[in-house]
Amino acid sequence: MVEAIPSNPIDGAGFFKNLVDHMEIGVIIGDAEGKIVYINQTYARFLDIDIQASLGKHATQVISNSRLHIVAKTGMAEINHPHRFNDTGFLVHRVPLFENGRLIAVVGMVLFDSATTAAQLAQKLAQLESKLVDVQKELARLHSATFTFDSIAGKSGSIKKSLREAAVAADTSMPVLITGESGTGKELFAHAIHQASNRRAFPFIRVNCSAMPRDLLESELFGYEKGSFTGAHPKGKPGKFELAHLGTIFLDEIGDMPLDMQPKLLRVLELKEFERVGGVKVISSDFRVISATNQNLEQLMKTGQFRRDLYYRISGLPVEIAPLRERREDIVPIAYHFIEKTLKGPAGKAIRIHPAAQKALERYDWPGNARELCNVMQRALYRATAGVIRSEDLPGYLGQAPDFPRRSEATTLSGYMRAAERLLIEQTLKQVGGNKTKAADLLGIHRTLLYRKIKLLGLKG
Template identity: 75%
Template sequence: MADSTRSNPIHRTGFFKNLVENMEIGVIICDTDGKIVYINRTYSRFLDIDIETSLGKPATQVISNSRLPVVAKTGIAEINYPHHFKDTGFLVHRVPLRENGQIIAVVGLVLFDSATTVSKLADKLEQLESKLADVQKELATVHATTFTFESIIGKSESIKKAVGEASSAAGNTMPVLITGESGTGKELFAHAIHHASSRRHFPFIRVNCAAMPKDLLEAELFGYEKGSFTGANPKGKPGKFELAHLGTMFLDEIGDLPLEMQPKLLRVLELKEFERVGGVNVISSDFRIVSATNQNLEHLMKTGQFRRDLYYRINGIPVDIEPLRNRREDIIPLAYYFIEKTVKGPSGKGIRITPTAEKAMEQYDWPGNGRELLHVVQRTLFDVRSGTVKPENLPDYLFHSTMFPKRSAATTLNDYMKSAERFLIEQTMRQVDGNKTKTADLLGIHRTLLYRKMKLLGIDL
């Protein structure tokens, strides 16, 4: 393996080995595939590894948290980054080497035991290391759930218009406000915008403004210093805006942002500066803001629940996603897409929906939009045995639509009333994403009574 690396372009000069072999600086070099092509003796002693057997191996196999492959892909140097190995903290430079404009390798320089650096920058290194670890966690999550514009399925004019607006938005840095009912795919659009933008190699950080408790939202957005409050991480924690540096900040359900948090958010969006909770240092972050809501923000402004100045700040480029009932020609293409995503391979491609079943699906209103359609497809596929989706495979409530009568009458009034009650409860739950408290409120009954009815009607609790 050692001999095979000698043909690499970085070995042609040959002079660097004598220069760095005996330096008290760790040196490691990997190629564009992230495989090690050189380690000096200083670094091999520190790692306690054999140089010859390490050459040709992926850097992450030798050093589990190595970022050399990341720099090889992004081409962006990382200078004075904190790193930890064997309970020892040190600084690392990771620099891409180029030849004729092309990256040919990445060199890592490891600075050990610099008393001056360690003593003066200990607190800063601790913060940077915490930030880097959190960024890596966020990136791992994002890479697992990234969508592109190719993931948006539909042939209706309205979905084509929305995709066109979002595609244009990806080409600049203006704020984007995505509106649409629950389940229409607002987060999918946000991912696609980020993926198509110049910031795609940097973090995509998502915050659900409705799901975060009010007393924790500020610390989550802006971070906090150590000892800021009871139960806080003793080392402090970077906030979402800090993690979104150079990337995209996605504020989902921004219409639910508490009124007292709105001026603080406005200030961050205007200045791109903030302070951690309990801190005094001003932190700058270069992020692009994308927001989404299923609420009518204009109505919220009239009732004093949403600030007008914040609305104008986030509504740079509006992208509205129509509900499925207004673009029925997208229902069947989406259904087939979900079938192939659920049953992968040739089996999924071979499943067909009969014309009668298609008609039932097209004429149902889909109050839960694409999310509800996905749930129905997944549920239906459990009943499909012949590779064909028939009306009897579909849930009963699809046939209660006013546009499509139920395929068989109930035998008694009691059966019919139970069926209608089940339909109303299930439809209401889909509208509020399964939130039972909101379902009970919308139905005008106590939550305890809702639970009893769900149990009686066989609805999943």
């Protein structure tokens, strides 16, 4: 007599369906179009939904912020992805399934040992997220924007256009690129955009790309783990992008970003995630980026000094600020603004600028723009008598129009800009009696960069 061989208990689809039905993890499966084809009992209990009523519906009809259809479209898995349902946060895996090279389904899994534990851990995660928001708000007290659109003086059509562009930028989360000569107020605009945005309660982190030492730039931007290099803090240090979570990071002088750092910066701006120097953990940060430069990025791209893909990433919304010589009607209003900023209250409002002094201010081309004007007005205030700033209270060089290079002297744009830069540095050094620290401050550049330019342009140190 031949004994019957018992059938394998795991043969057939019934066993596996029964297994998944009773697993203590949530499972949902969508087809290639994002329509739900299966939900197990654990996940249905957690979401408090009816299984039969949900089958055949698009995932977003059942879970409004579902990403099953997105994974079905991209074909890219999402592992340990944060997700929120009914104000509760939890982690999920979303894994695409392929057959003969064609996507046939996406499996979503909530990785908890039970629906009850899932709810408890999700609640803890939500509490931690709330604490993180509180920490970032506290951090904003140390790293805050101090200027608003009301801080920007001027009445010209040009400055009004710049303000309109900046106001539009404040209402979005798109990257902003502010361009303008040194001293035109690019950082002022960056502050104002942040203050007018929905990120105003969170940090405003400033990064001067030209002033930061090249060998420390990566660790400053992305942070580092303990023991990453000699001299590193024993506990490690968060980077600028990490500190800017929920807020704004301002990349000033972006045109001076070293070429070898640009691909790393591009990756962070695209993915909003990075690793600390010496670390392996991927850190995500929700930041808004505002960049500024006084350089011609188009020219830098042509000469291979600036990546074109990075330019497209940072220049979502352009804001251009014209130099003072192109909006002379703003010079006197800005001068009065600086007076009231220097002398607070009734004392500042009582100061007047004599008509002859106003004409002298308006005739001058202001190569240092508003920063130079501020410096001049501060000095004039302490020379003025009887509450009136007169021509004799202003620097003598204001009566001499700067001799900018003519077209015949520089046949190319780069040659003209080099000659103009040389002239501006020469005039500024003369104005401050050769004091390079004061000259760098007036020009709005770091002192080390001024030294490099003096050497490059062959100026007398």
